Amino acid sequence: xxxxxxxxxxxxxxxxxxxxxxxxxxxxxxxxxxxxxxxxxxxxxxxxxxxxxxxxxxxxxxxxxxxxxxxxxxxxxxxxxxxxxxxxxxxxxxxxxxxxxxxxxxxxxxxxxxxxxxxxxxxxxxxxxxxxxxxxxxxxxxxxxxxxxxxxxxxxxxxxxxxxxxxxxxxxxxxxxxxxxxxxxxxxxxxxxxxxxxxxxxxxxxxxxxxxx
Amino acid sequence: xxxxxxxxxxxxxxxxxxxxxxxxxxxxxxxxxxxxxxxxxxxxxxxxxxxxxxxxxxxxxxxxxxxxxxxxxxxxxxxxxxxxxxxxxxxxxxxxxxxxxxxxxxxxxxxxxxxxxxxxxxxxxxxxxxxxxxxxxxxxxxxxxxxxxxxxxx
Numbered sequence: 001x002x003x004x005x006x007x008x009x010x011x012x013x014x015x016x017x018x019x020x021x022x023x024x025x026x027x028x029x030x031x032x033x034x035x036x037x038x039x040x041x042x043x044x045x046x047x048x049x050x051x052x053x054x055x056x057x058x059x060x061x062x063x064x065x066x067x068x069x070x071x072x073x074x075x076x077x078x079x080x081x082x083x084x085x086x087x088x089x090x091x092x093x094x095x096x097x098x099x100x101x102x103x104x105x106x107x108x109x110x111x112x113x114x115x116x117x118x119x120x121x122x123x124x125x126x127x128x129x130x131x132x133x134x135x136x137x138x139x140x141x142x143x144x145x146x147x148x149x150x151x152x153x154x155x156x157x158x159x160x161x162x163x164x165x166x167x168x169x170x171x172x173x174x175x176x177x178x179x180x181x182x183x184x185x186x187x188x189x190x191x192x193x194x195x196x197x198x199x200x201x202x203x204x205x206x207x208x209x210x211x212x213x
Numbered sequence: 214x215x216x217x218x219x220x221x222x223x224x225x226x227x228x229x230x231x232x233x234x235x236x237x238x239x240x241x242x243x244x245x246x247x248x249x250x251x252x253x254x255x256x257x258x259x260x261x262x263x264x265x266x267x268x269x270x271x272x273x274x275x276x277x278x279x280x281x282x283x284x285x286x287x288x289x290x291x292x293x294x295x296x297x298x299x300x301x302x303x304x305x306x307x308x309x310x311x312x313x314x315x316x317x318x319x320x321x322x323x324x325x326x327x328x329x330x331x332x333x334x335x336x337x338x339x340x341x342x343x344x345x346x347x348x349x350x351x352x353x354x355x356x357x358x359x360x361x362x363x364x365x366x367x
Contacts, residue, residue, distance in 0.1 A: 083257055084256060087343070089340075096328070096341050097323070097326045101270075103256045107279065109279060110233070
């Protein structure tokens with residue numbers, strides 16, 4: 001009986017050693033591959049790193065609240081469903097009687113805490129950056145959506161850069177105005193200048209996207 | 214304070230108010246047009262709905278400085294419009310009103326719906342009227358009245 005137990009223990013320990021060795025080799029191989037990519041194409045590595053910076057902004061509440069996969073926008077840093085039964089509508093602008101512009105004017109209304117900007121609307125469903133459970137999509141998935149001209153209103157890389165530099169609703173994210181309680185809305189994690197700089201690096205690297213996990 | 218020239222129900226109006234004043238309070242306090250109601254003050258209930266260039270607009274959250282020269286129509290003027298008149302007639306026909314507080318906003322939203330959708334479905338009505346709350350729960354009669362007005366306008 002004791003001999004059997006010792007045999008089982010020996011087998012178990014052997015399997016553990018093999019498993020740990022495999023993990024270690026796999027991790028080392030992954031690091032080596034990454035290093036090879038970086039060494040072979042530093043621009044690609046810089047582009048991927050820049051994309052992650054861009055993604056940090058796109059996935060922030062000021063941007064992603066209007067890039068939903070659902071029939072409604074979100075609001076607030078906790079990204080809760082927009083109040084007052086507001087819905088997307090056929091063109092992403094609400095419905096008659098309850099349009100986005102029923103409240104959201106051409107600029108922020110700080111005295112009432114209502115954000116505003118030109119042509120306030122939801123992004124099309126082709127540019128959703130969340131799933132139907134309101135969870136953010138991965139960096140790789142969002143990158144593929146943003147670079148797919150059949151989904152991004154036919155923007156090539158240069159147009160994407162220009163969009164990030166100049167589009168009024170993009171710029172609004174850095175001037176989001178006051179909440180109804182008078183406090184300032186939070187900003188994206190980068191300044192607009194940093195966001196544009198990261199976009200430029202990513203575009204000049206060929207808009208690379210990370211591999212899906 | 215600043216002076217604003219407004220176009221309300223086809224009439225020019227001049228007010229001298231703080232630019233941040235919501236349109237609702239300009240209507241009610243400065244111009245004594247009290248048909249438009251204050252409900253929640255945060256655009257959540259629809260009682261303050263007016264039309265601005267034909268768009269149903271929550272006047273409680275729109276500062277007067279952002280209205281510009283756009284045409285404002287309130288519950289006092291909507292009866293001059295054929296669709297508005299039909300809606301008001303249908304409201305009477307179906308005896309929609311209970312306490313009545315929310316009804317000016319309900320009518321303004323209903324008119325906006327019918328101008329965009331001549332024959333609205335139940336879903337159209339629920340979606341378009343979903344932001345107008347009625348504590349008396351007159352929703353069933355509101356739906357009947359909108360359908361009746363649509364019939365009258367066909």
